[in-house]
Amino acid sequence: MSFVNKDASKRLLAVHGWSGTVLGLFLYVVVLTGAIAVFRHEIGEWSAGGAKSHVALDQPLNARLAEIANQIDPEYLKSAFVFSRDSGEIVTLFSTTERVDGELRQRGVRTVLDPVTLEEVQRDEGYFGDFAPDQKSALERFIVRLHVSLHAPRPWGLWATGILGFVMLSAAISGILLHKNMIRDLFVAPRWSSLLLNRRDRHILAGSWSLPFSFILAFTGTFFSFAGAIGLPIVAIVAFGGDQEKLIREIQGVPATQDSTPAALTNIDTVVAQSTQIVGSKPTAISVRNWGRADALITLRHPAAQGSLNGSLHRFAGPSGDYLGLKPNIGTQPSAGNTAVGLIGPLHFGTFGGLLSKIVWFSLGLATCYITLTGLQLWVQRRAGEAAWAWLPKTVTTVGYGTGVALASAGMGFFTALPFGRAVDATAFGFLAGAAVSILLGAVVSTNERLEKVFAGLLAILLPLLPATRMALAEDGWGTLLATGNAAVVSFDIVMMFAGAFIAYWAFWHKDAAADHAVVVGTPAE
Amino acid sequence: MTSLLWFAIASLMSIGACLALRFVDPKRRRLVKQKPPELPGFVRPGLWSMFFLPAIALLFASQYVAFLAWLGAISVLGWLIALQPPKQAE
Amino acid sequence: MNTDRKKTLGRWVLAGPVSLVIGVLLMASTPTWFPAGAAGVNNLAFAVILFPAYWAIPFFYAIIDNNLKRVSLVLFAALAVNTALVAWSFLKA
Numbered sequence: 001m002s003f004v005n006k007d008a009s010k011r012l013l014a015v016h017g018w019s020g021t022v023l024g025l026f027l028y029v030v031v032l033t034g035a036i037a038v039f040r041h042e043i044g045e046w047s048a049g050g051a052k053s054h055v056a057l058d059q060p061l062n063a064r065l066a067e068i069a070n071q072i073d074p075e076y077l078k079s080a081f082v083f084s085r086d087s088g089e090i091v092t093l094f095s096t097t098e099r100v101d102g103e104l105r106q107r108g109v110r111t112v113l114d115p116v117t118l119e120e121v122q123r124d125e126g127y128f129g130d131f132a133p134d135q136k137s138a139l140e141r142f143i144v145r146l147h148v149s150l151h152a153p154r155p156w157g158l159w160a161t162g163i164l165g166f167v168m169l170s171a172a173i174s175g176i177l178l179h180k181n182m183i184r185d186l187f188v189a190p191r192w193s194s195l196l197l198n199r200r201d202r203h204i205l206a207g208s209w210s211l212p213f214s215f216i217l218a219f220t221g222t223f224f225s226f227a228g229a230i231g232l233p234i235v236a237i238v239a240f241g242g243d244q245e246k247l248i249r250e251i252q253g254v255p256a257t258q259d260s261t262p263a264a265l266t267n268i269d270t271v272v273a274q275s276t277q278i279v280g281s282k283p284t285a286i287s288v289r290n291w292g293r294a295d296a297l298i299t300l301r302h303p304a305a306q307g308s309l310n311g312s313l314h315r316f317a318g319p320s321g322d323y324l325g326l327k328p329n330i331g332t333q334p335s336a337g338n339t340a341v342g343l344i345g346p347l348h349f350g351t352f353g354g355l356l357s358k359i360v361w362f363s364l365g366l367a368t369c370y371i372t373l374t375g376l377q378l379w380v381q382r383r384a385g386e387a388a389w390a391w392l393p394k395t396v397t398t399v400g401y402g403t404g405v406a407l408a409s410a411g412m413g414f415f416t417a418l419p420f421g422r423a424v425d426a427t428a429f430g431f432l433a434g435a436a437v438s439i440l441l442g443a444v445v446s447t448n449e450r451l452e453k454v455f456a457g458l459l460a461i462l463l464p465l466l467p468a469t470r471m472a473l474a475e476d477g478w479g480t481l482l483a484t485g486n487a488a489v490v491s492f493d494i495v496m497m498f499a500g501a502f503i504a505y506w507a508f509w510h511k512d513a514a515a516d517h518a519v520v521v522g523t524p525a526e
Numbered sequence: 527m528t529s530l531l532w533f534a535i536a537s538l539m540s541i542g543a544c545l546a547l548r549f550v551d552p553k554r555r556r557l558v559k560q561k562p563p564e565l566p567g568f569v570r571p572g573l574w575s576m577f578f579l580p581a582i583a584l585l586f587a588s589q590y591v592a593f594l595a596w597l598g599a600i601s602v603l604g605w606l607i608a609l610q611p612p613k614q615a616e
Numbered sequence: 617m618n619t620d621r622k623k624t625l626g627r628w629v630l631a632g633p634v635s636l637v638i639g640v641l642l643m644a645s646t647p648t649w650f651p652a653g654a655a656g657v658n659n660l661a662f663a664v665i666l667f668p669a670y671w672a673i674p675f676f677y678a679i680i681d682n683n684l685k686r687v688s689l690v691l692f693a694a695l696a697v698n699t700a701l702v703a704w705s706f707l708k709a
């Protein structure tokens with residue numbers, strides 16, 4: 001770009017390189033887990049051994065919900081929320097919001113219902129944050145939390161991933177500013193006249209092609225991290241004198257008029273049927289505000305319809321069951337702010353177009369991992385022979401493969417402990433064990449080339465071992481799973497086996513392009 | 527279904543343009559010591575239009591799902607197409 | 617060499633903490649000047665949505681402009697204006 005002169009370019013390159021080198025490996029972990037988290041619900045179903053029922057909320061629930069509402073402390077009727085887990089179980093949350101030590105906390109009753117019999121399998125009462133986590137979704141949750149906060153406590157984890165998002169954003173922007181011949185070089189395959197040039201070309205080619213997405217994913221990711229951690233509190237301070245509850249009411253669009261006159265709630269099943277007919281899809285969540293009062297409101301969430309980016313919320317009057325129309329995600333009527341906020345989710349998660357968009361987003365995530373790692377390798381190559389950087393190549397390999405090994409190991413922990421009800425701890429333990437083994441291998445194996453092979457071999461064994469372990473301990477085989485609408489589980493088993501086979505092929509049988517060019521490049525100076 | 531159809535047509539068009547652009551790319555050819563093919567001046571701009579036209583069409587038709595999927599797919603596929611090393615003697 | 621060092625340090629401070637503070641202040645001041653719209657939420661929503669851009673703009677400006685004096689002038693002006701806007705919103709409340 002013309003306004004970036006030589007000195008400015010130097011500074012940009014320094015920022016691009018140093019931020020990428022210092023934080024690139026952390027960014028890699030966040031991006032890799034993000035790519036995997038695109039399939040969080042598939043992972044949820046797979047790790048739970050399939051959903052017990054896919055009917056979820058599309059069945060008569062009214063009598064059961066009314067029964068629960070009658071059993072609990074009336075103050076919890078302020079807010080009711082019903083949804084189904086990836087394992088099929090239906091969860092009801094009745095609660096009231098309280099301020100504890102300056103923080104808003106939800107207190108109430110959680111019940112878990114069997115999706116087929118609607119029998120209560122679990123009930124907890126107290127602060128939602130204190131409930132024991134669900135075992136069956138432990139693996140999915142572990143991966144998502146690693147992506148969102150690196151498992152650091154709030155708000156530090158969000159701060160950390162927010163900063164990593166900003167590093168990615170600034171790397172994308174400085175990448176555009178630095179590479180002046182981007183369009184001209186879009187079809188130049190990585191050259192082999194020197195290893196340095198090859199590393200540079202590889203990094204730049206991948207970076208150029210996925211630039212729009214690096215930008216989009218980094219921007220939306222930075223938004224997600226900072227919106228909750230600092231965005232909303234600060235906006236609350238300025239716009240509402242620090243009153244976060246008021247801000248949330250404003251954003252949620254809670255009607256100002258209150259009417260606490262007792263009034264029976266309409267039949268929820270009728271509302272669900274009506275909403276299903278209006279929208280054309282089954283609701284994925286039901287929420288009821290002020291259950292049993294004249295001002296009760298029922299809101300149903302529907303997934304994105306065919307060809308649209310966003311899901312939608314539909315409101316019904318509680319006592320009469322009258323349809324009140326679409327409810328924007330924020331505010332009480334349509335607005336540019338609502339549209340913009342609504343776009344962030346689909347753009348970041350890639351869940352708007354079924355399996356197709358998920359596969360595309362997953363590939364984009366892997367491409368971003370590739371950019372991060374090739375950037376680091378470029379940095380290493382520029383400093384080849386410098387003793388101060390000699391530790392970096394093996395570290396890049398260790399983190400690059402080790403994250404995968406640790407995640408697979410977390411999966412092993414999960415599957416072996418699930419039958420014993422200890423999946424949450426075992427997932428974390430499995431991850432740590434996998435990470436420890438990886439670090440040990442990184443320290444012990446003598447050369448980087450050998451280390452790559454060792455890790456590839458390990459992954460090639462671990463990935464197929466995941467479905468093998470799952471199947472060995474699961475109740476249902478492939479036949480039953482296919483018959484009960486759980487083809488996703490079978491597909492995931494197969495994908496894992498193929499992934500292992502592919503890694504083995506790539507590492508041990510595939511002829512690397514570098515081998516062809518070894519004559520041209522020669523061995524790098526020691 | 528229509529989203530998928532829009533996506534498929536748009537992506538095929540752009541991938542076709544991508545492959546052709548790779549074939550006629552002067553710098554790519556120079557680097558393997560091949561003379562770039564002598565082409566009328568409108569060919570490369572024409573191919574670039576073919577590459578981007580689907581995006582404009584999708585936006586005009588309000589096919590936002592297909593547009594985003596196209597954008598993502600072409601970011602990955604275009605890269606994979608360009609990544610293939612040219613044959614030394616084509 | 618010594619002045620070069622000072623300059624580098626100055627740029628670090630401007631592109632680092634100063635641009636982050638400006639980003640946060642810009643986000644804080646947005647609800648005061650951004651049109652709220654009929655639903656009354658645009659000023660709140662865009663304040664938070666634009667935060668990454670609010671941070672990135674002073675960050676890149678501090679790196680790209682060769683004239684460090686101008687950079688400090690512009691950034692501190694931005695700092696002052698937004699602090700004033702935020703303070704004004706408090707006084708009004």
